[in-house]
Amino acid sequence: MPPTIRKGQAPDTLQRAQFHERFMQPFQDPAFQAETDSLWRIERIAWEAYQEGRKAPVTRKAGPGYADPEYELSVDWLEAKARIGAAQAAWGQPQTPSRVLLVNGSPRNDGTCPGEISKTWRLAELAREVLDGNGIETDLLDLSLVTSEYGLQIHPCKGCASTAMPLCHWPCSCYPNHSLRQTDDWMNEIYERWVSAHGVILLTPTHWYQATSPLKLMIDRLVCADGGNPDPTSTHGKKPDEAKALELEGWGYPKHLDGRVYGVVVHGDVAGVEGLRRNLCDWLDWMGLVDAGTQARLDRYIGYYEPYATSHDALDADADVQEEVRNVARAVVRAVEDMRAGRLQVPDRGLKRPRPK
Numbered sequence: 001m002p003p004t005i006r007k008g009q010a011p012d013t014l015q016r017a018q019f020h021e022r023f024m025q026p027f028q029d030p031a032f033q034a035e036t037d038s039l040w041r042i043e044r045i046a047w048e049a050y051q052e053g054r055k056a057p058v059t060r061k062a063g064p065g066y067a068d069p070e071y072e073l074s075v076d077w078l079e080a081k082a083r084i085g086a087a088q089a090a091w092g093q094p095q096t097p098s099r100v101l102l103v104n105g106s107p108r109n110d111g112t113c114p115g116e117i118s119k120t121w122r123l124a125e126l127a128r129e130v131l132d133g134n135g136i137e138t139d140l141l142d143l144s145l146v147t148s149e150y151g152l153q154i155h156p157c158k159g160c161a162s163t164a165m166p167l168c169h170w171p172c173s174c175y176p177n178h179s180l181r182q183t184d185d186w187m188n189e190i191y192e193r194w195v196s197a198h199g200v201i202l203l204t205p206t207h208w209y210q211a212t213s214p215l216k217l218m219i220d221r222l223v224c225a226d227g228g229n230p231d232p233t234s235t236h237g238k239k240p241d242e243a244k245a246l247e248l249e250g251w252g253y254p255k256h257l258d259g260r261v262y263g264v265v266v267h268g269d270v271a272g273v274e275g276l277r278r279n280l281c282d283w284l285d286w287m288g289l290v291d292a293g294t295q296a297r298l299d300r301y302i303g304y305y306e307p308y309a310t311s312h313d314a315l316d317a318d319a320d321v322q323e324e325v326r327n328v329a330r331a332v333v334r335a336v337e338d339m340r341a342g343r344l345q346v347p348d349r350g351l352k353r354p355r356p357k
Helices: 016-027 030-052 075-091 119-133 187-196 213-225 240-250 273-286 308-317 319-341
Strands: 059-061 072-074 099-104 137-142 199-205 261-268 297-301
Touching: 016 030, 059 075, 072 075, 075 187, 099 119, 099 187, 099 319, 119 137, 119 199, 119 261, 119 308, 119 319, 137 187, 187 213, 199 273, 199 319, 261 273, 261 319, 273 297, 297 319, 308 319
Parallel strands: 099 137, 099 199, 199 261, 261 297
Antiparallel strands: 059 072
């Protein structure tokens, strides 16, 4: 018998008055009062979309190469899939310049409430100088933009993989959801940037023993890169019964980022750096990335138990940690070169996992 699909958790849909209150929340500025009638007209359209669940209002047939070529897929998703496919093709070409993705995981920058750049940004700049000096194309993904750039968001993972892995599409098809105003999602661009990279360096502060909020949001949304389904027509969108049947038939859990190399830099001021560094490295290992050596996995305290107000001064004075960050970048440069030349041999590569999940 097929597994039972469990139901009963989701709340009722909003009533009209509740919907109105939420829709109008972004328009508190008195300057919008002159457009009250216009907002009401737009709200009525949004209410209809919400009631009808018009998640992806612009679609087209999937076409050849999909399990159901006649199924209507979101144009947003199809365009993202095409860009990711092109990036993967370029990644594998010998003539493509080596590229490293630097991920600044700090939410702090001087364009928002903190009023000052983060130490993580400065460490990323040290790494970028090394990469640039070795002829590596560098892509700096600054996750602090989710706190400072208008409309830019990383929406949370909805946990489709836990229903069945084939329900988690590659790239993620949960967003945008126009009926719920879950739009302006940054992840389609981020997926493409990860796929384009031959190496990745994560740099992050420690927040309460854990990764920062923007970094964790990105990590969770990358679950589709580890076993995700590249064909949403095979589950006709989000049909749990079809996805469960596919997984139970024997799912391959494809690792879409397999073969890239990585380095990690974790810093903090009191506690938690070692645990977070281990968590990030374990995650990247699980995803099929390859570490660039022991010096590419760094956790350090900067200004240990010193005031926050002088933390940049503490970084200025710590020449050793600056050089250690440069060494992370140097190790990744060497690993990328070896990987692309076929010299980087992972001893267990090619062994079949008895538990592929």
